[in-house]
Amino acid sequence: MLFFSFFKTLIDEQVIVELKNDMSIRGTLKSVDQFLNIKLDDVSVVDEVKYPHLSAVKNVFIRGSVVRYVHLPGAVVDTALLEDATRKEAASQASKAGGR
Amino acid sequence: MENTDPALLPSIIFTTAAQLVDCVDKKLLVVLRDGRKLIGILRSFDQYANLVLQDTVERIIVQSMYSDIQRGVYIVRGENVVLVGEIEPEKEESIPLKEVSLDEIYAARQDEIDHRRQRELTKNSKLMDIGFSIDTQQDDMY
Numbered sequence: 001m002l003f004f005s006f007f008k009t010l011i012d013e014q015v016i017v018e019l020k021n022d023m024s025i026r027g028t029l030k031s032v033d034q035f036l037n038i039k040l041d042d043v044s045v046v047d048e049v050k051y052p053h054l055s056a057v058k059n060v061f062i063r064g065s066v067v068r069y070v071h072l073p074g075a076v077v078d079t080a081l082l083e084d085a086t087r088k089e090a091a092s093q094a095s096k097a098g099g100r
Numbered sequence: 101m102e103n104t105d106p107a108l109l110p111s112i113i114f115t116t117a118a119q120l121v122d123c124v125d126k127k128l129l130v131v132l133r134d135g136r137k138l139i140g141i142l143r144s145f146d147q148y149a150n151l152v153l154q155d156t157v158e159r160i161i162v163q164s165m166y167s168d169i170q171r172g173v174y175i176v177r178g179e180n181v182v183l184v185g186e187i188e189p190e191k192e193e194s195i196p197l198k199e200v201s202l203d204e205i206y207a208a209r210q211d212e213i214d215h216r217r218q219r220e221l222t223k224n225s226k227l228m229d230i231g232f233s234i235d236t237q238q239d240d241m242y
Contacts, residue, residue: 037119052164054185055195056194056195058188060184060185061123066183
């Protein structure tokens with residue numbers, strides 16, 4: 001659940017979601033769930049000429065399974081904190097596995 | 101995210117539901133993995149993003165032209181959903197596309213497919229000439 005928690009810290013930030021069909025959508029991250037489905041507000045498509053059908057759309061729900069990348073603003077990611085969280089998660093996974 | 105109220109759904113369902121629940125009874129654009137665009141009113145959904153759409157039209161877009169086909173009620177299996185977008189009624193009239201007849205849009209689409217195939221063939225034969233092997237299998241990218 002680490003990435004789920006991580007994405008929750010990014011809510012209300014501007015992100016660009018690149019899909020597996022090469023479409024990129026810019027918008028404000030509004031919510032994320034455990035499948036990493038993403039909801040964006042105030043969306044705009046990066047290549048508007050190629051994907052004109054989204055010009056009348058204000059918010060989108062993107063299914064987690066079709067996402068290739070999420071581009072994040074570098075400034076909002078606390079890498080030290082993320083590293084710590086990763087170690088903690090790995091440690092808790094290891095202790096769970098050892099307990100079995 | 102934890103809810104203590106037993107009247108609410110379990111939290112694991114609740115998180116996904118929170119995403120689509122405000123789209124219910126609204127006019128939505130659904131993009132499917134095969135590139136189809138459906139426009140309809142969302143009536144129901146579940147945690148897999150399976151959707152029920154009412155009064156659905158399929159919109160075929162080729163370059164700056166579009167045409168709608170009346171389809172009726174759709175149940176879309178969640179795995180085929182790429183995105184679900186809420187349509188702003190005010191902006192809907194000002195989309196930079198021109199509505200044309202179905203025959204025109206089919207012809208335009210066929211032209212585009214032929215054109216793309218022709219380009220692909222040319223590219224492949226050029227690549228072949230300089231010693232690349234060609235994987236002709238078309239992939240849907242997902």
